[in-house]
Amino acid sequence: MVKEDVVIIGNGAAGNSAAEAFRSIDRETGITMISEEGEPEYSACVLYHYVSGAMNRSEVFLKDWEDYARMGVRALFGTTVLEVDPKEKVVVTGGGEIPYSRLIIATGSVPFVPRIGGLDKRGVFAFKTLRDADGIAQFHGGRIVVVGSGPIGVETCLSLRKRGCEVTLIEALDWVLPRILDREPAALMEGILRRYGIDLVTGEGVSQILGGERVTGIALEEGEIDCDMVILATGMRPNVDLAKRAGIEIGSTGGIVVDERMQTSEEEIYACGDCVETPDLLTDRKILSLQWSSAVTQGKIAGYNCAGRPRVYEGSLNMVTLDLHETFMASIGWTTATYPRPSKLDIVEHEGGGDYWRLLVDGGRVVGVQFIGRSWRTLDAVVLSMLKHIDLEEARKSIERGLMMAEPWRVKLQSFLR
Secondary structure, three states: OOOOOEEEEOOOHHHHHHHHHHHHHOOOOOEEEEEOOOOOOEOHHHHHHHHHOOOOHHHHEOOOHHHHHHHOEEEEEOOOEEEEEOOOOEEEEOOEEEEOOEEEEOOOEEEOOOOOEOOOOEOEEEOOOHHHHHHHHHOOOOEEEEEOOOHHHHHHHHHHHHOOOEEEEEEOOOOOOOOOOOHHHHHHHHHHHHHOOEEEEEOOOEEEEEEOOEEEEEEEOOOEEEOOEEEEOOOEEEOOHHHHHOOOOEOOOOOEEOOOOOEOOOOOEEEOOOOEEEEEOOOOOEEEOOOHHHHHHHHHHHHHHHOOOOOOOOOEOOEEEEEEOOEEEEEEEOOOOOOOOHHHEEEEEEEEOOEEEEEEEEOOEEEEEEEEEOOHHHHHHHHHHHHOOOEHHHHHHHHHOOOOOOHHHHHHHHHHOO
16 A cells, blocks of 8 residues: 555545645645545536536536646545544545545535435435536426525526526525525515515425426425426535544534644544534634635645644634625624524614615624625625624724725614714
8 A cells, every 4th residue: 555644535625725735835745635526626606607507517617637636636536435544544445445644534514405205206406516516407397496595595596597497495494595694684585586586485394295206396384386306405514424433523513623723633633614613703602614715714724734834723704695696695694593692682774775784783793794785895894893803883983984984884883873
C-alpha cells in the first residue's frame, strides 16, 4: 500500500476548500480525495438553473480532472468509503484500505426523506446531487408536485415553471419557507409565488404517492392531486454515519462536534461543511449551517490546521438568499420560530416602496432580519451590524453616520429608539 499523508472524504465545497488551503501551505505531502460521486466538483447552488434549461450541464462544474492533477490530488471518485478506523488510521473502501496520518471528513448532508408510501415509483426524485438534477431534467412530465417549501423547494418550483411545467408546492406547516421566514413575510412570498403560476398547498402533508410503476398523483390528508413527477425537497440532515461508526462525537444538533480548529473528538481527524455543528455567531449556541459559504470557510480552517498553520473558526451566521427574478429575498440569523427566547423578541417592521423589512430584536440587539424587495444592497451593513453585536443605539449612530441610509432603517429604527 502507498501511504498518503492526508485523506479527504468528500468532493464538495468543504472538501475542495480544505484541499486548496492545505496545498497552499504544504506543496509536498500527498492528498487523496475520495467521493461517492464520479464527477469533478460542481456547484450544487446552480443545479436549478440547469434543470430550468437556463444553464448547460457543462456550466455547473467548478473543476475539471486536470485541476486535481495540478493540485497534486489523487482523485478516487465513484468510490464508497465503508469505514474509518481511527486506531489503525485507515479508511476502508471497497477497493481496500487507504492509510492516513491526517483525515478530513467533508461528507456533507443527505436529503431527509419522509415516510410516505410510493417512494419507489418512477418519477419520484430528491434534489441534492447532479445525478438528481440529471434525472429531473431528462424526465418527461408536465405536471409536477414539489414536497417541501424550503429554499430548494422554492427554487425548484421556479425552475420548473421556466420549463413550462404545471407546478404545485406542498408544505405541511402553515406557511412557506417556515424555517427562514415568519408568517407575515411568508404571506408576501406566497403572493409572489402564485403570481409566477405556482399553486400552493400549506398546512397539509402528503400521505401517499399514487400510481403503479409510475407516479400518477399524490394523496393529501384531504383530497388528491394528479401529477407525473414528485420532487422531495423536505430538508437535509448532516451525513454523519461514517463518523458515528468511527466513534467520533456527534452533537445535539446531529452534526459532528468540532473545536475552533475544526478538529473532531479524534486526534488528527478534522471535519467541515454540512456534516458539522458550529457556534452561532449571534448567540454562541450550536447550530447547523448547511450553506456554501460556511462550507468554504470551514474547509479552509480545516485545511490550514491540518497543514500545521493554526487558524480559528469563530462561528457561523445563517444567511439564506433567493433571487426571484425581479424580487430578492433574504433571511439572516434567527426567526421567531427558531429563536431560543421568542418571548424576549421585539419586532421592527416596515413595508413600503416595494420593499419589506422585518427585524428581530432581543435586548436592543438585532438577532434576525427578513427582507423581501429590491433594495438588497443595504444587507451588507445589516450583516456587519449583527456580527459586531451592535445594539439599536449603535445602529442609530450608524444611520446618522450614513452607514445604513435605507429608508426602512431610518424610519423604523429611529422611531423604535424614541
